[in-house]
Amino acid sequence: MPRPRSRLRLADVAERAGVSLTTASRALAGRDGVREEVAERVRRISRELGYVANPHARTLAGGTASTVGLIVHQIDDPYFSEIAGGVVQVAGERNLIVQICHSGRNPRNELRQVRHLVAQRVGVIIIAGSGYVDPRMEAEAKAELSVFQDTGGRLAVIGRHFLNADAVRPDNKGGAETITGHLLSLGHRRIAVAAGDLLLSTVADRLAGVVAALERAGLSSPELPVAQAEFTRDGGRVAAERILRDHPDTTAIVALNDAMAIGVLSALRAHRVPVPHRMSVAGFDDVSFAADLAPGLTTVRLPLAEMGRQALSMALRPPAARPRRKSTGHALVVRDSTGPAPSQ
Amino acid sequence: MPRPRSRLRLADVAERAGVSLTTASRALAGRDGVREEVAERVRRISRELGYVANPHARTLAGGTASTVGLIVHQIDDPYFSEIAGGVVQVAGERNLIVQICHSGRNPRNELRQVRHLVAQRVGVIIIAGSGYVDPRMEAEAKAELSVFQDTGGRLAVIGRHFLNADAVRPDNKGGAETITGHLLSLGHRRIAVAAGDLLLSTVADRLAGVVAALERAGLSSPELPVAQAEFTRDGGRVAAERILRDHPDTTAIVALNDAMAIGVLSALRAHRVPVPHRMSVAGFDDVSFAADLAPGLTTVRLPLAEMGRQALSMALRPPAARPRRKSTGHALVVRDSTGPAPSQ
DNA sequence: AGCGCTCGCGAAAGCGCTTTCGAACGGCGG
């Protein structure tokens, strides 16, 4: 589909302002070497004409696009959509454009998306969501991203480890310790975990937190029942079924994210297991509607939107000598899905 | 941040293949005028070298970017993130890039985003979410979008009216009639509505459906209590408060989307109004976690992800003479938030 | 053999912008 020539070029603005293309460019870019009076005139004319630069031309000439690539596992997962909300907000304020890609929790796919973004010459890449402990994939992605950084690209990651990248890191281990401690203090001793793929670093970290809390309480962790399934609502359902079957005397389930917790609650409802009287359920993330579930979900609050905002803000700051780390706080949010352990 | 020259140019591929730039370009684009044997060689070399075209150069030279712009009110609203999920999925399959913008339900902002996308030379724009009945704004946006279409851009809208655009249209009126009918059949007569901004076409359409159902049942609609507030969870809370205060004998509230329904439920819980025994609540959209609320939300199911998929697929098909319309089905989903009207 | 075709390919002209390099100008000291 052939498009007619662009509607309004910088040359048009320059002509109207009675200056050269060069001067117009400099004026609008705020470069110096242009008398303030002239610059102002160019800006005014540009505004009057409604001129908007062609970003492709700009990128081609200049090197880097004013675009940020955001890689999430799945945008319709509230965890990611809330993070994305934060990213899009900051981007909007700075007139940047956000490109969204799904990695679908698939390392190969993620690599592909990274390649895509690099080919696009985006200026910033933000990767949200856990990395894979799978070393081979991780290595390939790392290689690709290092090239990206070496050529001036800015990288920030949320909730995963990555050498040389600015990182926003929720305290997964600490949060898991906190919530496990909450259950212990309610008297629970037979605790089970609904976990996602253990190769996901987030899952591994949170699980480590649960184990740490149990050990600190003097409970031997080797026998900790860990039901591994997808890190989603359906996975939570599956995990809960398995726990009910294999460890029927469990009194509390820690789901390693809210999505799984929802699945767990749903499975428990199907099995007519009263929550929290017979079984306590805890989640992690505090996605926006955790409060509205039946029953309200006790969980660990992570400032998701804020994390997205911080990631982009960090990436946008001039590159530091050493990668920045921003640890986010977490807070225990007690609602109705947890209660005292049944007195047996 | 100056970037070194691109890693690999089409010229490099052409040289290695022993053909001219022109031929290489044609070969990779699948244009004819190049012997199959030569084309195959170019493709092979390109693959071996891992060549990826610079999309900005391509756009600049060619006219249109292989990018789709998606305008949503707010990406962390499940209604939109589920739609976005569908769009991103189809885009991923076709190697397109999705750019997300927030309009924040603000007409002026939406216009700004449209301008931005047009300036970006995106090939496709998808606008999700209701339009504004505000004629002035709408007119400006229409002008902008018409230019976009005239210059070969493809436009699709979801859930709003727009001349000349392919559209995916949930049956807002019909769905609202259905759910109102459900409440009527449960014996409710004093029904109130929690509505968003009436200037939003979605709100207007759904409200019309409620009114139509009531009129068909012989109930005079002029006295229908309509509490207008933001089209969000908070708005739902506000609307519920107002309904409880001004129309204390109401037995059922129709919220015009699930977000408001959640707010309504939350307000009712705060006021200790038992749902559904004292008050039935119905929503609209069936966002993914409506089933997990307390109590499970009776609502109208819209195939949100599918709507996103359809919108992009439609926009990608070669332009038709007349704009395409795709009406989506809807289904009443009865859960626990609605029940028989209290016997007074 | 000579003519006009078609077919396959390459040279070159942009697309709209940024940036380098050099020109013009005015002010200054010598």
Add this chain to the structure above:
DNA sequence: CCGCCGTTCGAAAGCGCTTTCGCGAGCGCT
């Protein structure tokens, strides 16, 4: 009054790609 410098601006060279135009070769035809 001349030369030098700093400042302000413009001409032009790309950035990497697509596309128009034209050339030359090979074909069938008269």
